[in-house]
Amino acid sequence: MSSASRRQFLQTSAAAAAAASVPYFTWSSSVIAQNAKTKSISDRRLLGCIGTGDRWNAVGPQAMGHADCVAVCDVDTHMTDKSKARALESNSKKGRERTVDVYGDYRKLLDRKDIEVVTIVTPDHWHSKIAIDALKAGKDVYCEKPLTLTIDEGKLISKVLKETGRVFQVGTQQRSEMDAERGKFRQQFLTAVALCQAGRLGKIQKVECRIGGAPTSGEIPKAPVPSNLNWEMWLGQAPLTDYLEGKKPERGYPQSRTHYEFRWWYEYSGGKMTDWGAHHVDIATWAIGMENSGPTSVEGVSVTHPVEFKDGWPTVTNRYNAATKFDVKCLYPNGVELHIQSDGENGILIQGDKGELFVSRERLRGSAVDSLKDQPLPEGTIAKLYNGKKPGNHMANFFECIADRTQPISDVYTHHRAMTTCHLANIAIRLGRKLKWNPETEQIEGDDAANAWLKREARKGYEVVA
DSSP states (O other): OOHHHHHHHHHHHHHHHHHHHSOGGGOOHHHHHHHHHHSOTTTSEEEEEEOOSTTHHHHHHHHHTTEEEEEEEOSBHHHHHHHHHHHHHHHHHTTOOOOOEEESSHHHHHTOTTOOEEEEOSOHHHHHHHHHHHHHTTOEEEEESOOOSSHHHHHHHHHHHHHHOOOEEEEOGGGSOOOGGGOSOTTHHHHHHHHHHTTTTOSEEEEEEEOOOOOOOOOOOBOOOOTTBOHHHHHTTSOOOOOBBOOOOSSSOOSBSSGGGGGGOTTTOOTHHHHTHHHHHHHHHHHTTOTTSOOSEEEEEEEEOSSOEETTEESOSSSOOSOSEEEEEEEOTTSOEEEEESSSSSEEEEEESSOEEEEOSSOEESHHHHGGGTSOOOTTHHHHHTTTSOOOOHHHHHHHHHHHTOOOSSOHHHHHHHHHHHHHHHHHHHHTSOEEEETTTTEETTOHHHHGGGSOOOOTTOOOOO
16 A cells, blocks of 8 residues: 555544544644644655745745645745745654755646645736646645636636545635734634624625725836746746836835735736735625625726726836726625725725624724624534634644545635625726626626636646636
């Protein structure tokens, strides 16, 4: 029996024995993490990390708490140098004599039969292709948000996930407990959703997802491609273009198309609409019971872009082009009016005919929250909302679900629906017109030109194919 088969047999047997003696939801994330640390080296899952920039510094170590990292991949060798060193250090602290291989092409990492789990922490425009290829290669996947660049990509990932039966966690961590240092409400988003679904606000009428605006830039000059960066591979499905780089500020990255700054270019992301919208629209649609549906109309109330647009495309190529300010109104089949807006305190305001609440990463307040003092939620409400498992660390939930082969709390299907709303909002403000959306057929009605924006043509060799 191969080591992988033996490991699967032992894990299945152990899970079956445990399930026969205790309810599954009593398995805490801390117990799972402790089990992961004490497993013998032959039983530890093997992890490959694709994309190892700044955000990986949080995602990677969390994953290495549950698996041994044996490979890292990035198109920037500065990133792989740092991530390899960190992975080797993690393996050493756990007493693992594991080598860590480095790749510049993620496909070589996916060819490794011994790697069972991958994290994907790349720029947004690469998420879908790598995720689909990983699923087809038989890997369980943890991918940062936003999962998609277009609505069509969400359909493709959903299709491949159903076909392969893998486990897939999206990195929308607001669906799990937030870190204690972020505020006193460790389950504030789950509590907000539970209050809404329990009817504590009455009939919900309006929601405001306040996600902040995006930065602007001046003209960013053309610059030589750094020797540590494979620029052509970084661009991937996006069009070939010049490498740009401005002056480096005291903190952070210089203005450019790469690293953190890719968020402000429609070629690679969706600006704040998909950056923070992926978090707040997800929670909002979950709270109003529309997580498996979508809006019926999407309309830009107001928008400010930093450059001129023609037919939905920016006319300037050397400045950030994602919307800096906006207010988009989305109407849902249940009558709720949801606004995605740049103004206001970052968070989600939910208003019903019997009360309201505001939730963010720092606070949870409102009349519905005040009522918890005298009328607490029934015991087990949050656990039920969390698919019967004990709410905890987002990565721990992923590995729990790998063990029992269920989908994690931040699943692909509801994330695709939330991102559909965000993508439609961007289409509406880029084209400057109201869209009529059919959440059943997942098509824009009566507007063939707008429907063409549900997907984008990829550069040859980088097509996203299911």
